[in-house]
Amino acid sequence: MKIIHMIDDFKILCKESRELGSFEAYKRYTMKYSELFNGILKGLYMTQLENLKPMIDSRDFQKSLKIAENNYENDIVQKIINLAEEVASLLNFKEHFDIYLGLELGNIGGFSSPNPKGRPFIYIGLDRVIDQSFLRYFIPHEMNHMVRAHTIKGINMFDFMERTITEGLGSFCPIALYNMEYTVETISNSLNLPSKEVSRLIDDADLLIDEITGEFGSILTQDKMKEYFTWSESDNENKHYLSGYYVGMEIIKRLVDIGYDFAKLTIMPSECIWEKYKAITL
Incomplete structure (x- = not known):
């Protein structure tokens, strides 16, 4: 299992948003995780990034960053990792997988989709207030999606x-x-x-x-x-x-x-x- 912490790149986004504007800074941020955000745009927002510009421009990135930092301070990240390992075992899933711990526009708690490179992953949004009781339901949900999307080749989530x-x-x-x-x-x-x-x-x-x-x-x-x-x-x-x-x-x-x-x-x-x-x- 590989843990990908996106918060440092989000801090760069916060800085660049003051210099380049929110949309351009956010676009640069998403390009660092292109496979992840291509999947999110296609599977959840069902649109192009440019169509989200009003939402991006109105987003308070500093507030999102503070929420994520609080989640780290409250040991939420380690609880996510522990639960993900436990659920993988309960579902008899033996393969290596990635966990993206990140931030976007505050709309997505979690996401998983087939990965063109073949390595399964889940994304967990840390830009939302999270407590342990929520994780007990939410992490199994996202892990189940990951296992299914990786195992069933050619799965079509638009069916x-x-x-x-x-x-x-x-x-x-x-x-x-x-x-x-x-x-x-x-x-x-x-x-x-x-x-x-x-x-x-x-x-x-x-x-x-x-x-x-x-x-x-x-x-x-x-x-x-x-x-x-x-x-x-x-x-x-x-x-x-x-x-x-x-x-x-x-x-x-x-x-x-x-x-x-x-x-x-x-x-x-x-x-x-x-x-x-x-x-x-x-």
């Missing part, structure tokens, strides 16, 4: 079914690995979603499963990403927040409940998982 099942595996991972009960509280913690919103998901589970699995076979567009896989307090109050994650969790939970091994599901193609799920719901 709607793949995104649903992959996010379901990630979200269910801490519950499965640490033998937690599947409750409003644990779902809320895993999705980082208010309990009242989780209760709405549970109440409308059958409707949501039909709606979201009806999209299987389609491409994940920006509109679908916003509808099913993101949320903010400014969203329409009638929206079912993170319903794509929740439906994915339900699919995985129901398979685990009848005896499927979670670690094996993690590296199973989504088409196979979907066929197994359909077989038990007919």
Whole structure:
């Protein structure tokens, strides 16, 4: 395992932003980690860096740096490393991997995607306030993505079914690995979603499963990403927040409940998982 600390380069960004402007300084920073940020732009922001200029220009980089420094001082980094090693073992993952400990625009807690060079990695954003209870859910989620993306060659995260099942595996991972009960509280913690919103998901589970699995076979567009896989307090109050994650969790939970091994599901193609799920719901 290799740990990549990005904070020193972010300090350079802070200095250069005063000389070159925020956008140019941030662009230089991302070029130092081009593979990582190319993946983030494509897989999460789903746009080019230039289109994020208003967001970059309004970002308080010094504030982000201070948050990251506090995370180091509070021993959060070592806890991340320890949990990542533990989860790799629980998922029977034997290969070397990298952990990027870094900062971006404060929007991304974690990220993993297939690496063209073949070495698996996770990115953990230190520009957000982090506590240990959050890590117990979050690190398993990101590690699960890393293991799956590295093992299943050619995985397509812009396929709607793949995104649903992959996010379901990630979200269910801490519950499965640490033998937690599947409750409003644990779902809320895993999705980082208010309990009242989780209760709405549970109440409308059958409707949501039909709606979201009806999209299987389609491409994940920006509109679908916003509808099913993101949320903010400014969203329409009638929206079912993170319903794509929740439906994915339900699919995985129901398979685990009848005896499927979670670690094996993690590296199973989504088409196979979907066929197994359909077989038990007919």
